[in-house]
Amino acid sequence: MRIVVLAGGIGGARFLRGLKQAVPDADITVIGNTGDDIHLFGLKICPDLDTVMYTLGGGIDEEQGWGRTDETFHLKEELAAYGVGPEWFGLGDRDFATHIVRTQMLGAGFPLSAVTEALCDRWQPGVRLIPMTDDRVETHVAVTLPDSGSATGAGERKAVHFQEYWVRLRASVPAEAVVPVGAEQAKPAPGVLEAIAEADVILFPPSNPVVSVGTILAVPGIREAIADAGVPVIGLSPIVGDAPVRGMADKVLAAVGVESTAPAVAEHYGSGLLDGWLVDTVDAGCVERVEAAGIRCRAVPLMMTDVDAAARMAREALTLAEEVRAV
Amino acid sequence: MRIVVLAGGIGGARFLRGLKQAVPDADITVIGNTGDDIHLFGLKICPDLDTVMYTLGGGIDEEQGWGRTDETFHLKEELAAYGVGPEWFGLGDRDFATHIVRTQMLGAGFPLSAVTEALCDRWQPGVRLIPMTDDRVETHVAVTLPDSGSATGAGERKAVHFQEYWVRLRASVPAEAVVPVGAEQAKPAPGVLEAIAEADVILFPPSNPVVSVGTILAVPGIREAIADAGVPVIGLSPIVGDAPVRGMADKVLAAVGVESTAPAVAEHYGSGLLDGWLVDTVDAGCVERVEAAGIRCRAVPLMMTDVDAAARMAREALTLAEEVRAV
Numbered sequence: 001m002r003i004v005v006l007a008g009g010i011g012g013a014r015f016l017r018g019l020k021q022a023v024p025d026a027d028i029t030v031i032g033n034t035g036d037d038i039h040l041f042g043l044k045i046c047p048d049l050d051t052v053m054y055t056l057g058g059g060i061d062e063e064q065g066w067g068r069t070d071e072t073f074h075l076k077e078e079l080a081a082y083g084v085g086p087e088w089f090g091l092g093d094r095d096f097a098t099h100i101v102r103t104q105m106l107g108a109g110f111p112l113s114a115v116t117e118a119l120c121d122r123w124q125p126g127v128r129l130i131p132m133t134d135d136r137v138e139t140h141v142a143v144t145l146p147d148s149g150s151a152t153g154a155g156e157r158k159a160v161h162f163q164e165y166w167v168r169l170r171a172s173v174p175a176e177a178v179v180p181v182g183a184e185q186a187k188p189a190p191g192v193l194e195a196i197a198e199a200d201v202i203l204f205p206p207s208n209p210v211v212s213v214g215t216i217l218a219v220p221g222i223r224e225a226i227a228d229a230g231v232p233v234i235g236l237s238p239i240v241g242d243a244p245v246r247g248m249a250d251k252v253l254a255a256v257g258v259e260s261t262a263p264a265v266a267e268h269y270g271s272g273l274l275d276g277w278l279v280d281t282v283d284a285g286c287v288e289r290v291e292a293a294g295i296r297c298r299a300v301p302l303m304m305t306d307v308d309a310a311a312r313m314a315r316e317a318l319t320l321a322e323e324v325r326a327v
Numbered sequence: 328m329r330i331v332v333l334a335g336g337i338g339g340a341r342f343l344r345g346l347k348q349a350v351p352d353a354d355i356t357v358i359g360n361t362g363d364d365i366h367l368f369g370l371k372i373c374p375d376l377d378t379v380m381y382t383l384g385g386g387i388d389e390e391q392g393w394g395r396t397d398e399t400f401h402l403k404e405e406l407a408a409y410g411v412g413p414e415w416f417g418l419g420d421r422d423f424a425t426h427i428v429r430t431q432m433l434g435a436g437f438p439l440s441a442v443t444e445a446l447c448d449r450w451q452p453g454v455r456l457i458p459m460t461d462d463r464v465e466t467h468v469a470v471t472l473p474d475s476g477s478a479t480g481a482g483e484r485k486a487v488h489f490q491e492y493w494v495r496l497r498a499s500v501p502a503e504a505v506v507p508v509g510a511e512q513a514k515p516a517p518g519v520l521e522a523i524a525e526a527d528v529i530l531f532p533p534s535n536p537v538v539s540v541g542t543i544l545a546v547p548g549i550r551e552a553i554a555d556a557g558v559p560v561i562g563l564s565p566i567v568g569d570a571p572v573r574g575m576a577d578k579v580l581a582a583v584g585v586e587s588t589a590p591a592v593a594e595h596y597g598s599g600l601l602d603g604w605l606v607d608t609v610d611a612g613c614v615e616r617v618e619a620a621g622i623r624c625r626a627v628p629l630m631m632t633d634v635d636a637a638a639r640m641a642r643e644a645l646t647l648a649e650e651v652r653a654v
Binding site for chain 1: 368369398399401402403404405406408409410411419420421423424425427428430431434446449
């Protein structure tokens, strides 16, 4: 079975670990979000790709869900001692190595997809991990920062990098707009469209529908390829009981005018793209609403408390795919 | 008192610490060797400048004499796990921060001298540290590597970076030539010639006469400025009892046809440059030979066992400078 998964960071990575357990013999291609990539200290950092790679490769910090296990932060401490920031972005000593290798390879002319393949040579994630694009796409968030003493009392409206919004500001101010800068000009990375065309099933894990899955779908050609693939496209709701399972998806959903509920996210993807949608059992009451939108829906437990729970979710998604296929 | 010191790495740095203790109110300018700089992992590394900066700023690993105290090597371990080398060059997690800040500033267009000043803002070494040049100079060593199975049995003659000769090969094969590549086209960094012209005394610490002090003197204008400064130029022998006090100076002295003895090194600098020379008490027998070469010479203890010993050596050097001046 050939499965394509569109993945963001922590949620996508944990779902993938469950999927691998559920169908160990499946041929899994992961299309990774690169919109949250950032350049810091002269290095190219790809948080979502790395989270998938570390999680599936056994190198992740299990508790926080990102970064390396057994990590130290001496380099970062020293950068701070030199007055070089930003201090709000957590880069550990082990993690730095990944960014150094990546930056060197990019500087030598390799595209990000080739670099990611080389990094995965070490981690052996058991899936084929491809960045959505080799081109630069950077998600920016328009915000109004609180007044810091201006005479007018008006706040400052500005666009900040997604990481600054997410990590530094902790999504504490409303996201007025979310723009994947560069996406319109980006081309899918080699292998992305081919994997979609050859897939037996396509899955949207419970990743952020705006800044993770949404950004991948913003690369011209990917949404169309998925809609045209003629195979079941199944998503899992990242919203359980009107709140994100983790992260702050509600903050960026508001920016695109979508309410923070499981059915609203399904409607946001739309029946032109999505064939099936899993909501949590607490949201069983909204199954009808989703099906009314032309999307087959089931209510199952969606809390990824451990790998077994994630595996059960993956199995439910594949079961729903079979139901869709049988129609 | 304005003192100019030409410094290499460990020997120069430890002498400078003694000098600061001996004359705390002196205005000390250090002209640092950059011939052993190396680019690794996309970063610009300046081992000698950093050894001086860390030693005088209280951040040095006292035991090994280079690198940072309280250091870890996680980043390097991870680079090795990615198969990215070289593994023979010891870069610690804390040390990496210095190279990242330096590389970013150089990339932003600042010359190395300005970058070094900025790094010293943090370390407050208590001296003005200037690289010998802002231009790229790279010391290469011509070697014949042992036969590794060729049909002819002949070794491979090649030029290796000084660090590869020194650190990887541990100077285990003869240095056939030592070439400061780029030195001929290099210009002294801003402040170098001015500091020499305004100095009351110029000191050559017990640094390597070929690859440290010799490389600095190879930058056109520096040797001439020192010879023309009209102030005492005093050196301390890095060779004690026919062997280098530390390091492998004998290996590179052979490459320039100089025997590894205290008087031979003085003659190598020459009376046109050097006014006074300190040899160790065990070499008292060669004072006459040095003086016959037109260089005033004294035999004093030259083992830098601790800061006090280095301070005594610095005082002896300044005393000899006064003797020279009084003539």
